Amino acid sequence: MTALDPALVVDWFAAHARDLPWRRPGFSAWGTLVSEFMLQQTQVARVVPILEDWLRRWPTPADLAAAPPSEVLRAWGRLGYPRRALALHACATTIAEQHGNVVPEDVDALLALPGIGDYTARAIAVFAHGHRHPVVDTNVRRVIARAVQGVAQPGPPNARRDLPAMAALLPEDLVAQRAFNAGTMELGAIVCTARAPRCGECPLADVCAWRLAGHPEPDGPPPRRQARFEGSDRQRRGRVMAELRASDVPVSEAELAQVLPDPEGRARILAGLERDGLAARSEGGWSLPL
DNA sequence: AAATCGGGGGG
DNA sequence: CCCCCAGATTT
Structure with a gap:
């Protein structure tokens, strides 16, 4: 060297x-x-x-x-x-x-x-x-x-x-x-x-x-090899975060279901985001943390 | 040491 | 399509 x-x-x-x-x-x-x-x-x-x-x-x-x-x-x-x-x-x-x-x-x-x-x-x-x-x-x-x-x-x-x-x-x-x-x-x-x-x-x-x-x-x-992004939890988290950022009012479970149809996957993603402090349950749905 | 965590740029 | 990106944190 x-x-x-x-x-x-x-x-x-x-x-x-x-x-x-x-x-x-x-x-x-x-x-x-x-x-x-x-x-x-x-x-x-x-x-x-x-x-x-x-x-x-x-x-x-x-x-x-x-x-x-x-x-x-x-x-x-x-x-x-x-x-x-x-x-x-x-x-x-x-x-x-x-x-x-x-x-x-x-x-x-x-x-x-x-x-x-x-x-x-x-x-x-x-x-x-x-x-x-x-x-x-x-x-x-x-x-x-x-x-x-x-x-x-x-x-x-x-x-x-x-x-x-x-x-x-x-x-x-x-x-x-x-x-x-x-x-x-x-x-x-x-x-x-x-x-x-x-x-x-x-x-x-x-x-x-x-x-x-x-x-x-x-x-x-x-x-x-890097895991595929398409179909990943990272993509799902990103989609939920995009919905929350775009709304001034709580996003209902029904609205989130249009982005994440699978109830089980949706629950997993939301639990993870909540644990990470990136999303919060509020009356009528989910919001960004205040 | 390996997994997890977004999203897009560029060969 | 696939690798890579002025990494950090958790497991």
């Missing part, structure tokens, strides 16, 4: 970074936190418009904390995984009440907040506050797997290995490490993509261990 000159990534990023809201000068730490919640498993292009509406409406944690969950879930719209919206709301409440309405800077303090894990905590510490930490998302894991380890795909996510691997590459300089973190992510997002990497446009092409080895195929057992 060669060292991999961080300047290759930093210089490429300076020239090719996409113009995204969270890269605007003066973008708030709160805005960065909100963007990171929305970006957990949802693509950039879908996040941007919702994020801008969201920050206009709730410019600080206390503003969001004061809103009812029903409105938070409506504003979340179709971003997916609506439990993230509830976690973000809870996160805002904790920041408003326990951190003086200021987004914490320490990774440990961030990790203690709901909905924030290894990636998000470090992303906020680095991008919102300029601290030095390895930021490892799926893009970074893929770039390291290829450029450094010489394999087509990273192994399963494991912070015990992934964080030190990125830390070993991270420049000491505070400005450079931030650009290296962001640049490595960006490289994985738009050049070193999972499906069809654009090695011809890659600043690491000449030093990439995977390319130099002749792009060997993935080894080991193939990953378990």
Whole structure:
């Protein structure tokens, strides 16, 4: 494994970074936190418009904390995984009440907040506050797997290995490490993509261990195939949530039956949503939680 | 370690 | 059609 000159990534990023809201000068730490919640498993292009509406409406944690969950879930719209919206709301409440309405800077303090894990905590510490930490998302894991380890795909996510691997590459300089973190992510997002990497446009092409080895195929057992979405409980949950978001009054069991005809499946889905705090029984039917 | 959790983009 | 996506949490 060669060292991999961080300047290759930093210089490429300076020239090719996409113009995204969270890269605007003066973008708030709160805005960065909100963007990171929305970006957990949802693509950039879908996040941007919702994020801008969201920050206009709730410019600080206390503003969001004061809103009812029903409105938070409506504003979340179709971003997916609506439990993230509830976690973000809870996160805002904790920041408003326990951190003086200021987004914490320490990774440990961030990790203690709901909905924030290894990636998000470090992303906020680095991008919102300029601290030095390895930021490892799926893009970074893929770039390291290829450029450094010489394999087509990273192994399963494991912070015990992934964080030190990125830390070993991270420049000491505070400005450079931030650009290296962001640049490595960006490289994985738009050049070193999972499906069809654009090695011809890659600043690491000449030093990439995977390319130099002749792009060997993935080894080991193939990953378990993702379950079908069509006909899944996830699709059913999504349909119920869409109905609840669209109605100002409780949605009757009969109305829900038009979306989920099977009584047994309907009961299972509603019980799950209720347990997750995403739906509430009310007089005459089901509603978003107030 | 594996399952669960939405919904859509793009090869 | 199928894989992938700026992951976190629970089992």
